[in-house]
Amino acid sequence: MKTDELQRLLEDMTLEEKAEQLVQLHGGFFGDVGTITGPAAEFSMDADQPYRTGSVLGEAGAEHLRDLQDRMMAKQPHGIPALFMADVIHGYKTAFPVPIAIGSGFDAELAEEIASLAAEEAAAAGVHVTFSPMVDLVRDSRWGRCMESTGEDPYLNSLMAKALVKGFQGDDVSKPGKVAACVKHFAAYGAPVAGRDYNVTEICEHTLFEDYLKPYRAAVEAGVKLVMTAFNTIDRKPCTTNKRLLRDVLRGDMGFDGVVISDYNAIGETLNHGSSYDKADAAKKALEAGCDIDMMSDCYLGSVVRLIREGELDEKLLDEAVWRVLVLKNELGLFENPYKDGSPENEKRVIFSERHRELGRRAGAETAVLLKNNGILPLGDSGKIAVVGELTQDTRIVGSWSIFADTSKTVTLKNALCEVVPNGKFVFVGNDDPTDEEMAEIGVCDAVILAVGENEIPTGESMSVADISLNKAHLRLFERVMSCNKNTVVLVFGGRPLAIPEIAEKAPAIVEAWLPGTLGCLGIADILFGKKNPCGRLSMSIPYCSGQLPISYSQFMTGRPKPKTDGFVRYVSNYMDVPNHPLYPFGYGLSYGEAKYSPVRLSADVLKKGGVITASVDVTNDGGMEMKEAVQLYIRDVKGSVVRPVRELKGLKTVRLMPHETKTVSFEIDEPMLRFYDADMNFVSEPGEFVLWIGHDSGTENGRGFRVEG
Numbered sequence: 001m002k003t004d005e006l007q008r009l010l011e012d013m014t015l016e017e018k019a020e021q022l023v024q025l026h027g028g029f030f031g032d033v034g035t036i037t038g039p040a041a042e043f044s045m046d047a048d049q050p051y052r053t054g055s056v057l058g059e060a061g062a063e064h065l066r067d068l069q070d071r072m073m074a075k076q077p078h079g080i081p082a083l084f085m086a087d088v089i090h091g092y093k094t095a096f097p098v099p100i101a102i103g104s105g106f107d108a109e110l111a112e113e114i115a116s117l118a119a120e121e122a123a124a125a126g127v128h129v130t131f132s133p134m135v136d137l138v139r140d141s142r143w144g145r146c147m148e149s150t151g152e153d154p155y156l157n158s159l160m161a162k163a164l165v166k167g168f169q170g171d172d173v174s175k176p177g178k179v180a181a182c183v184k185h186f187a188a189y190g191a192p193v194a195g196r197d198y199n200v201t202e203i204c205e206h207t208l209f210e211d212y213l214k215p216y217r218a219a220v221e222a223g224v225k226l227v228m229t230a231f232n233t234i235d236r237k238p239c240t241t242n243k244r245l246l247r248d249v250l251r252g253d254m255g256f257d258g259v260v261i262s263d264y265n266a267i268g269e270t271l272n273h274g275s276s277y278d279k280a281d282a283a284k285k286a287l288e289a290g291c292d293i294d295m296m297s298d299c300y301l302g303s304v305v306r307l308i309r310e311g312e313l314d315e316k317l318l319d320e321a322v323w324r325v326l327v328l329k330n331e332l333g334l335f336e337n338p339y340k341d342g343s344p345e346n347e348k349r350v351i352f353s354e355r356h357r358e359l360g361r362r363a364g365a366e367t368a369v370l371l372k373n374n375g376i377l378p379l380g381d382s383g384k385i386a387v388v389g390e391l392t393q394d395t396r397i398v399g400s401w402s403i404f405a406d407t408s409k410t411v412t413l414k415n416a417l418c419e420v421v422p423n424g425k426f427v428f429v430g431n432d433d434p435t436d437e438e439m440a441e442i443g444v445c446d447a448v449i450l451a452v453g454e455n456e457i458p459t460g461e462s463m464s465v466a467d468i469s470l471n472k473a474h475l476r477l478f479e480r481v482m483s484c485n486k487n488t489v490v491l492v493f494g495g496r497p498l499a500i501p502e503i504a505e506k507a508p509a510i511v512e513a514w515l516p517g518t519l520g521c522l523g524i525a526d527i528l529f530g531k532k533n534p535c536g537r538l539s540m541s542i543p544y545c546s547g548q549l550p551i552s553y554s555q556f557m558t559g560r561p562k563p564k565t566d567g568f569v570r571y572v573s574n575y576m577d578v579p580n581h582p583l584y585p586f587g588y589g590l591s592y593g594e595a596k597y598s599p600v601r602l603s604a605d606v607l608k609k610g611g612v613i614t615a616s617v618d619v620t621n622d623g624g625m626e627m628k629e630a631v632q633l634y635i636r637d638v639k640g641s642v643v644r645p646v647r648e649l650k651g652l653k654t655v656r657l658m659p660h661e662t663k664t665v666s667f668e669i670d671e672p673m674l675r676f677y678d679a680d681m682n683f684v685s686e687p688g689e690f691v692l693w694i695g696h697d698s699g700t701e702n703g704r705g706f707r708v709e710g
């Protein structure tokens with residue numbers, strides 16, 4: 001539809017019709033079961049009113065949505081098509097590894113490919129908008145939604161945000177196989193006090209802008225069409241009615257002009273927060289703050305028209321919000337084709353295609369992280385191998401946000417091993433408390449594959465824990481198995497980093513398997529038997545214990561930095577009982593064979609005004625298998641007008657190396673990459689001493705100093 005026609009449509013709409021365009025309800029209000037992703041809600045509305053709302057939450061399926069679209073448009077006074085929005089977070093029917101694993105791929109191209117194939121399936125099923133990517137920075141694995149984020153680092157999450165938005169949206173959301181993306185949850189939802197979901201956040205302005213806002217900014221720069229507000233407060237104000245956050249920061253500073261949608265009943269929940277007196281007050285505050293769509297509350301439905309009629313609310317605010325919703329529908333081409341490319345024929349052609357299956361397997365291999373290997377891996381095909389633990393036969397490994405996944409297609413680790421090594425001599429012990437006879441069988445095997453950790457149930461929304469230790473049953477199982485067979489490879493499943501110091505100390509090999517999705521176990525089996533070289537790198541630090549949380553490699557010196565010594569040192573910043581550093585740091589991961597780095601070479605030691613320094617290393621694959629290496633650039637600004645982190649990821653290049661091949665990898669250091677929010681919150685760089693490192697993970701010491709001229 002042309003813009004002037006759209007403008008005329010808006011002018012012709014009644015107040016009631018405009019208010020209804022800003023309401024989103026789940027399928028339960030349309031006589032369907034509905035995908036319930038929040039607390040139950042009862043609203044007083046007439047039977048037809050749901051059909052006059054502007055968008056629907058959580059419905060999918062081409063036939064179903066074509067029928068629902070027909071039913072809704074028939075009730076719309078101007079026949080305006082509805083938007084169908086759903087949580088296609090990391091796959092639709094084919095669930096790819098959970099986002100914390102995707103982040104551990106350290107590969108933006110892989111992330112884009114995953115989003116693109118997820119969009120193809122979702123669009124074929126009639127979905128118009130996906131509530132993804134979730135880019136919340138996560139540094140506290142007590143929080144259940146770590147699994148949904150691509151990790152702890154602003155740079156990596158920004159890289160992933162851009163890639164995922166591009167994958168979902170392409171360059172034109174109206175094209176077949178593309179959906180509009182919705183970045184969430186704005187903002188800093190991943191930093192709840194005490195790691196408890198929905199809790200307040202207490203972060204300063206510098207931390208908010210320096211760390212937590214950057215990935216959302218990246219998504220906006222990538223052209224994301226929607227932003228979802230978060231449940232938490234920032235600066236003691238709920239995000240959904242936080243005018244400074246939404247109008248000044250998101251729309252002003254970041255220049256976002258798309259649709260802002262609340263999270264599930266987040267407008268209504270400002271009454272619980274105690275910052276809104278009633279639903280009318282909540283509606284007024286949310287619309288004035290710039291929240292366009294009210295998901296699953298009846299605040300807008302019940303109050304906006306009356307507030308405008310009584311002169312309490314400016315109709316211009318309503319028109320602005322409705323205009324953005326109409327523009328989004330127009331960008332998707334819905335006025336011309338309300339079904340977009342949702343059709344049973346497309347579903348049949350696209351869903352679970354060979355490309356989806358290949359990528360699902362490859363993503364499993366490229367996002368798992370080899371944490372330890374004394375040489376036992378890769379396993380040979382000929383030995384007798386025990387495969388132990390309930391998780392080895394559990395299909396609940398696709399992630400708690402894989403609402404639409406076809407779990408009948410999920411390949412368990414057991415089935416994956418049988419497919420990858422069809423003549424393998426496996427002894428399957430699919431429980432966590434083997435009998436003495438089973439232990440005896442395990443004892444005579446050449447090796448053991450032991451699965452511990454969590455399936456998808458204890459992670460995801462609201463699944464917070466106070467203790468991230470590995471559960472006691474699995475610790476006991478590990479001790480028992482190790483006592484009868486030392487050649488044990490431990491796979492750790494789960495959506496959050498778990499504290500595994502006991503396993504790290506004793507196991508000869510450990511793989512962080514995350515929640516690998518529908519076909520990811522095939523990729524993990526490919527790693528275990530040397531068909532693929534592991535290349536995953538931790539997108540989130542693995543701590544020694546809950547007491548270290550929140551934790552990140554990007555820490556600060558403090559006034560009393562701990563010297564580089566083991567053990568407790570009095571009167572400096574450290575613990576008496578555990579080290580300051582995590583068990584395994586951000587960016588860490590092993591491969592078969594080692595990537596050897598030359599010392600860093602610099603084209604100059606001083607960065608002059610407007611100049612560039614080229615920093616290079618030679619990277620050599622010293623192993624016998626092709627290797628994919630995530631070469632990481634870290635920089636430290638030694639002195640600043642505010643304290644600066646001991647290092648920050650500032651560059652990432654993926655390089656593929658054949659056995660014994662050497663490649664030179666270079667990064668250009670320029671002034672813009674050194675900018676930060678100074679004492680007065682100006683985004684500037686400051687002259688002085690810097691250090692840069694190029695290496696394998698956030699702990700690399702392969703570095704050089706350089707200076708920036710004033």
Ligand code: GLC
Binds near residue numbers: 037087263264
């Ligand atoms: C949930 C989640 C959000 C999701 C929304 C719709 O409460 O917080 O991530 O997109 O509701 O299902």
